[in-house]
Amino acid sequence: MKISLGKKYAIFQRAELLSARDLLQRAAAICGLFLLVHLAGFREYTGILNGTIGSMALGWKLSTFLAVFYIVLYLAFVIVVPVLVLAAGILVVWGRLRNKAEE
Amino acid sequence: MKTRIKRILTGVAALAAAALIWLPCMHFIFIKPVSHFRQERGLSPEARQLAAWHMRLWTDPALRATELNKMRVSNAEWDFMGRSYLVWSLANMALRDPASRPLYLQTMDQIIDETLELEKQKGMYFFLMPYAKEGIYVIRPPHSLFLDGEIALMLASRRVVQEKPEYKALLTDRVNGIVARFQKSRHMLLESYPDECWMFDHCVALDAIRTADYLDGTDHSKLIRDWISMAKVKLVDPKSGLLISSFTTDGEPLAGPEGSSIWMVSHSLQLLDADFARDQYERARRQLGAITLGFGYAHEWPESWKGQANIDSGPIVPVFDVSAGSSGMAFIGASTFADDTFLTALAATLDFAGFPSRTGGRLKYCASNQVGDAAMLYAATLGPLWEKVKTGAKP
Numbered sequence: 001m002k003i004s005l006g007k008k009y010a011i012f013q014r015a016e017l018l019s020a021r022d023l024l025q026r027a028a029a030i031c032g033l034f035l036l037v038h039l040a041g042f043r044e045y046t047g048i049l050n051g052t053i054g055s056m057a058l059g060w061k062l063s064t065f066l067a068v069f070y071i072v073l074y075l076a077f078v079i080v081v082p083v084l085v086l087a088a089g090i091l092v093v094w095g096r097l098r099n100k101a102e103e
Numbered sequence: 104m105k106t107r108i109k110r111i112l113t114g115v116a117a118l119a120a121a122a123l124i125w126l127p128c129m130h131f132i133f134i135k136p137v138s139h140f141r142q143e144r145g146l147s148p149e150a151r152q153l154a155a156w157h158m159r160l161w162t163d164p165a166l167r168a169t170e171l172n173k174m175r176v177s178n179a180e181w182d183f184m185g186r187s188y189l190v191w192s193l194a195n196m197a198l199r200d201p202a203s204r205p206l207y208l209q210t211m212d213q214i215i216d217e218t219l220e221l222e223k224q225k226g227m228y229f230f231l232m233p234y235a236k237e238g239i240y241v242i243r244p245p246h247s248l249f250l251d252g253e254i255a256l257m258l259a260s261r262r263v264v265q266e267k268p269e270y271k272a273l274l275t276d277r278v279n280g281i282v283a284r285f286q287k288s289r290h291m292l293l294e295s296y297p298d299e300c301w302m303f304d305h306c307v308a309l310d311a312i313r314t315a316d317y318l319d320g321t322d323h324s325k326l327i328r329d330w331i332s333m334a335k336v337k338l339v340d341p342k343s344g345l346l347i348s349s350f351t352t353d354g355e356p357l358a359g360p361e362g363s364s365i366w367m368v369s370h371s372l373q374l375l376d377a378d379f380a381r382d383q384y385e386r387a388r389r390q391l392g393a394i395t396l397g398f399g400y401a402h403e404w405p406e407s408w409k410g411q412a413n414i415d416s417g418p419i420v421p422v423f424d425v426s427a428g429s430s431g432m433a434f435i436g437a438s439t440f441a442d443d444t445f446l447t448a449l450a451a452t453l454d455f456a457g458f459p460s461r462t463g464g465r466l467k468y469c470a471s472n473q474v475g476d477a478a479m480l481y482a483a484t485l486g487p488l489w490e491k492v493k494t495g496a497k498p
Contacts, residue, residue, distance in 0.1 A: 018113070043458050049470040050471055052181075053176050086125055088117075
């Protein structure tokens with residue numbers, strides 16, 4: 001019997017909007033993207049925050065674009081990801097409490 | 104449909120609750136004890152790592168050229184100020200860490216010699232912004248107090264750590280030149296740019312004169328007292344009580360009180376008039392400093408003054424009115440006046456939004472540049488140099 005990747009790994013299945021799984025999937029996506037830009041060295045371009053060009057070779061426009069891309073993902077990683085994970089936890093706990101009350 | 108709306112509302116409520124939990128707690132992952140940034144004796148871990156990055160820059164010409172050129176594209180002053188802050192930091196580090204003194208002295212000499220050579224070969228405009236060439240200096244021949252003051256303080260700092268006979272005449276010439284121009288100026292106000300004088304540069308120059316007095320037994324205490332008295336009357340913004348940043352040679356204000364200037368000014372004043380220095384720091388702390396959700400930062404202007412973002416203030420973050428320039432310089436003020444609460448909160452912001460890069464025991468802040476990192480190193484190490492000059496301990 002063949003089992004599709006989606007069925008085997010529930011985390012990859014499309015979740016209902018704002019469900020606990022949906023929030024965790026979004027958090028994981030942000031983490032993945034941030035990891036990519038971090039490993040790619042985009043942090044080096046954030047000097048634009050004080051008016052310094054990130055790279056003479058790449059010029060102002062591209063340096064600024066890479067810096068903004070990195071900064072947005074970084075802020076999402078440190079601010080949004082923990083909120084998504086905490087919210088997912090709250091939803092799980094809330095669901096369990098509600099189920100218990102219904103029983 | 105009803106179930107879907109209910110689920111979405113529950114999700115939104117969970118997100119709101121999570122944000123209310125996370126946002127006030129977020130600073131805990133960035134906050135460190137103040138001793139991580141600055142210590143009373145010896146060197147803090149932050150200072151050691153920042154210093155390691157700068158020492159690498161000064162032993163790797165290609166890397167140094169890359170970093171300095173990146174700054175010079177925006178502002179040639181930063182190239183010069185990065186040198187000054189590093190030399191002053193190394194002087195404090197040499198006094199804090201005698202075992203590494205030979206290495207620090209060697210680096211200080213290398214920076215000073217290269218800077219003097221560049222000034223000699225390319226002229227003072229090499230370290231100034233292009234508009235310096237567009238006007239005419241009121242006092243002739245043209246001199247920039249920005250360069251003269253910082254170079255004099257570099258030479259003096261080096262000599263405080265250990266005498267170097269070659270630098271004695273260079274310091275005396277530089278100080279005598281500044282003093283002569285002070286005496287020539289009707290209002291004791293000297294230009295850094297054509298008919299444009301800066302508070303920052305005056306205070307640094309007076310620090311250099313004060314340090315030269317300590318080193319060579321000269322006495323310019325009257326000049327210093329007269330200048331401070333004049334500044335208290337003419338150069339204080341009446342609404343905030345803070346010293347203004349820039350003015351003409353007649354004392355007409357060009358810019359009001361600014362965070363990018365006043366934090367360093369309060370530090371410089373500590374060597375000249377300790378009570379006035381503390382007064383300026385406390386006013387700046389009340390009107391420019393802020394801590395929100397555990398993160399410290401500083402505004403560029405007090406509420407009573409409206410200004411436009413510029414090369415010194417750096418970009419202004421809306422809503423919170425955060426100035427990158429003022430927030431960076433606030434480290435120097437907070438460190439000078441041992442304001443540990445503010446310093447710890449500022450350091451948390453630096454770790455959060457300064458994008459630190461730590462490799463091989465070296466630290467740099469990617470959101471900063473060489474001059475920003477050098478100013479940070481100065482904030483982490485300042486103290487012993489001023490203390491030695493103030494107490495009159497033998498050089």
